[in-house]
Amino acid sequence: MAVYTEVTDEELSAFLDTYDIGTVLSYKGIAEGVENTNYFLHTTQGSYILTLYEKRVREADLPFFLGLMQHLANKGLNCPLPVSNRKGEPLGRVAGRPAAIITFLDGIAIRRPTAQHCAALGGALANLHLAGQDFGMTRPNALSFDSWPPLFAQAGAQADTVSARLAERTGRELEALKSVWPSGLPSGVIHADLFTDNVFFIGPKVSGLIDFYFACTDAFAYDLAICLNAWCFEADGSFNLTKGQAMIAGYQAVRRLKSEEVEALPILCRGSAMRFMLTRLVDWLNVPPGALVKPKDPLEYDRKLNFHRHVRHAREYGLDA
Amino acid sequence: MAVYTEVTDEELSAFLDTYDIGTVLSYKGIAEGVENTNYFLHTTQGSYILTLYEKRVREADLPFFLGLMQHLANKGLNCPLPVSNRKGEPLGRVAGRPAAIITFLDGIAIRRPTAQHCAALGGALANLHLAGQDFGMTRPNALSFDSWPPLFAQAGAQADTVSARLAERTGRELEALKSVWPSGLPSGVIHADLFTDNVFFIGPKVSGLIDFYFACTDAFAYDLAICLNAWCFEADGSFNLTKGQAMIAGYQAVRRLKSEEVEALPILCRGSAMRFMLTRLVDWLNVPPGALVKPKDPLEYDRKLNFHRHVRHAREYGLDA
CATH class of the missing domain: 3.30.200.20 (Phosphorylase Kinase; domain 1)
Structure with missing residues (x-):
C-alpha cells in the first residue's frame, strides 16, 4: 500500500x-x-x-x-x-x-477463492490468451528462466539467513530445471502476475483483470502454472485438488491445452514457483529503511516448489485424464 | 496516509x-x-x-x-x-x-487556497456554527487551554532539541496566555480542525466539510482563529491580509462577530497556534519506528504564534473596521 x-x-x-x-x-x-x-x-x-x-x-x-x-x-x-x-x-x-x-472497473478482489472462483479465473485466463493472439507487439519475459541465476546470485549466501540450506536447495533446483525446461510451447501474450489481488469479481463472475505491468510474450501454460500456484494452495501449504480441477477445466472450456502443454505443466509449476521465490527473496533481503510495503514471504514459494518436485503428471493438479 | x-x-x-x-x-x-x-x-x-x-x-x-x-x-x-x-x-x-x-462527498481539497477559497470557507464555517446551535449533545474540547501545560510537560526539555530555547519561549507564552485567555465567548459546536485537507471544493464553492473527529463545544471565534492560522499564512510564513479579509468577511456575511469576539481574536489566534504547536511537538518527539505518517513541523506554528504576539487588533487580520 x-x-x-x-x-x-x-x-x-x-x-x-x-x-x-x-x-x-x-x-x-x-x-x-x-x-x-x-x-x-x-x-x-x-x-x-x-x-x-x-x-x-x-x-x-x-x-x-x-x-x-x-x-x-x-x-x-x-x-x-x-x-x-x-x-x-x-x-x-x-x-x-x-x-x-x-x-x-467495479469488482472486489477475493482473498480466499473458492473452486467456483478458480473455475471462473481459468476461463478468464484462457480468454485473455485468445484475445491477445492478434496483438501486434511483443515483449520478452524479463523474469523468465534466464533471469533466475542472476537473481539467485543477487541473494547469494544471504539466502541461508532466511531458511537453512535455502541456497543449496535453490542451486540444485536451478540446475535440475535447466535440463528439463521446455521450449517451443504455444505462446503469446500472458499476464504473468495474475494473483488474487489482480482479479476482480462481482458475485461468482470475473468482472475484471488488472495490473498488466508484468505482461509479456511467453508460454500460455506458464501463465496457467502461475495461477495454479497463486490460487490453488491453502494457507497451510496444501494443494487443493478441487480448485486445481476447477481452474484447469475452466481454462480448457475456452482453450484446450495441447498435449505438450499438459506434459510440461509440472515443470512450469516448478519454474513459476522458482520465479516468485527468487524475486521475493531478493525483495526480502533488500527492504529499504522506512519501507511502506511489507515484503512477501519467499518461503511460501519454496514450499510450493517442493510440492511440485514430487508431481509426475498434470492429473495431480486436477487435469481430467 | x-x-x-x-x-x-x-x-x-x-x-x-x-x-x-x-x-x-x-x-x-x-x-x-x-x-x-x-x-x-x-x-x-x-x-x-x-x-x-x-x-x-x-x-x-x-x-x-x-x-x-x-x-x-x-x-x-x-x-x-x-x-x-x-x-x-x-x-x-x-x-x-x-x-x-x-x-x-465529491470535491477536492485545495493545497494553496486563494482569497476566494478563504471567503467561501469563512461562510461555510459560520454556517456550521449556526447549524450546530440546536444540536443536543456537548463535548468539552479535549485540546483547550487546560490541556496545554500537560502537553508542554510531555515534551519537556526535549523541546529545545527541535529549536533553540523553544521550551523557554513556550513556557513564557503559556504564562502570558493564562492571564488573558478569554471566557464566556459565544460558544457551540466547533469543528476545531478545519485545515485545507478537511474542506472540499468544486470550483470556487465549498462542496463539503469532513473529518469531525476533533469537533467539540467551544468558542466560535476560536474556530475562526484556527482557520486564520491554517488558511491565511503563505509558505514563507507571512500572513496574507487579503485572505484574512476574505475569510472574516465571508464569515460575517453569515454570522456577525460580537464585539467581545473581535476583541479576543488576537489572543485566540495565539492560543490556537499554541495548541497545534504543542500537539505537533509531542508527535514530532514521539514518532514510532516504522511510522507511515510523516510528522508535521511544530515550528511552523511556533512562527505563527510569534506573529500573533505582535497583533494588537483584529483589523490586522483583515476585519473591516
Whole structure:
C-alpha cells in the first residue's frame, strides 16, 4: 500500500486539461499497488484510475502495456481501458512521472477463492490468451528462466539467513530445471502476475483483470502454472485438488491445452514457483529503511516448489485424464 | 496516509449485511487520514466511505461525532451523512474496530487556497456554527487551554532539541496566555480542525466539510482563529491580509462577530497556534519506528504564534473596521 508521488490539485487540473474527460470532482490516493501510485478519480464524465508509473516500471515498456490493455478491452475482455488524451496518446506525464488514466472497473478482489472462483479465473485466463493472439507487439519475459541465476546470485549466501540450506536447495533446483525446461510451447501474450489481488469479481463472475505491468510474450501454460500456484494452495501449504480441477477445466472450456502443454505443466509449476521465490527473496533481503510495503514471504514459494518436485503428471493438479 | 486495519471481502460482506445499502461492487483503501482507516466503497446503491476508528479516537466520543454529522447533514450542511444500519444505529464494528459508513462527498481539497477559497470557507464555517446551535449533545474540547501545560510537560526539555530555547519561549507564552485567555465567548459546536485537507471544493464553492473527529463545544471565534492560522499564512510564513479579509468577511456575511469576539481574536489566534504547536511537538518527539505518517513541523506554528504576539487588533487580520 503506497502513494509514492503526491499530485496537487493544480497539477491534476493541468493534466486533465490535456484530456477530454470532463472536470475533476474528486480524487483520492489508493493504498494499493506496490509498484505504482494510483488515484481514484471521479470527473463529470465518470470514474477512472490515474496511475503514476514509479521507478520499478521501465518507461520503454509502457507503450506495450497500455497498447495491450487497449487491444484487450477492444476485444471485449474486462480489463481497464487506457483513455487517450487530446493528442490521441494514452501516456502523459504528471508530477514528474509518466502517467495514464484508465477506466475504473467495479469488482472486489477475493482473498480466499473458492473452486467456483478458480473455475471462473481459468476461463478468464484462457480468454485473455485468445484475445491477445492478434496483438501486434511483443515483449520478452524479463523474469523468465534466464533471469533466475542472476537473481539467485543477487541473494547469494544471504539466502541461508532466511531458511537453512535455502541456497543449496535453490542451486540444485536451478540446475535440475535447466535440463528439463521446455521450449517451443504455444505462446503469446500472458499476464504473468495474475494473483488474487489482480482479479476482480462481482458475485461468482470475473468482472475484471488488472495490473498488466508484468505482461509479456511467453508460454500460455506458464501463465496457467502461475495461477495454479497463486490460487490453488491453502494457507497451510496444501494443494487443493478441487480448485486445481476447477481452474484447469475452466481454462480448457475456452482453450484446450495441447498435449505438450499438459506434459510440461509440472515443470512450469516448478519454474513459476522458482520465479516468485527468487524475486521475493531478493525483495526480502533488500527492504529499504522506512519501507511502506511489507515484503512477501519467499518461503511460501519454496514450499510450493517442493510440492511440485514430487508431481509426475498434470492429473495431480486436477487435469481430467 | 495509512490503512491501519485491513478488511477482507468476507468481513466486508458480513458487515454490509447489517445495512440496507445494496451489495458491494468495489472497495479500496484510501491513503488519507492519519487517525483512522478509510475505504472508498461502491455498492449497487451508491458511493460511501467506510471508516474504521483506530486507537487515537475514543470510542465513547463516537456517538457525539456521528450524531453531529447526522444533525448537520439534516440541516443541509454539506458534510458526510452517517448511514444507519438495520437497527437504526450509525455505529457498527468490523475487523475488530468500531466502524461507520458515511456518504461519499465529491470535491477536492485545495493545497494553496486563494482569497476566494478563504471567503467561501469563512461562510461555510459560520454556517456550521449556526447549524450546530440546536444540536443536543456537548463535548468539552479535549485540546483547550487546560490541556496545554500537560502537553508542554510531555515534551519537556526535549523541546529545545527541535529549536533553540523553544521550551523557554513556550513556557513564557503559556504564562502570558493564562492571564488573558478569554471566557464566556459565544460558544457551540466547533469543528476545531478545519485545515485545507478537511474542506472540499468544486470550483470556487465549498462542496463539503469532513473529518469531525476533533469537533467539540467551544468558542466560535476560536474556530475562526484556527482557520486564520491554517488558511491565511503563505509558505514563507507571512500572513496574507487579503485572505484574512476574505475569510472574516465571508464569515460575517453569515454570522456577525460580537464585539467581545473581535476583541479576543488576537489572543485566540495565539492560543490556537499554541495548541497545534504543542500537539505537533509531542508527535514530532514521539514518532514510532516504522511510522507511515510523516510528522508535521511544530515550528511552523511556533512562527505563527510569534506573529500573533505582535497583533494588537483584529483589523490586522483583515476585519473591516
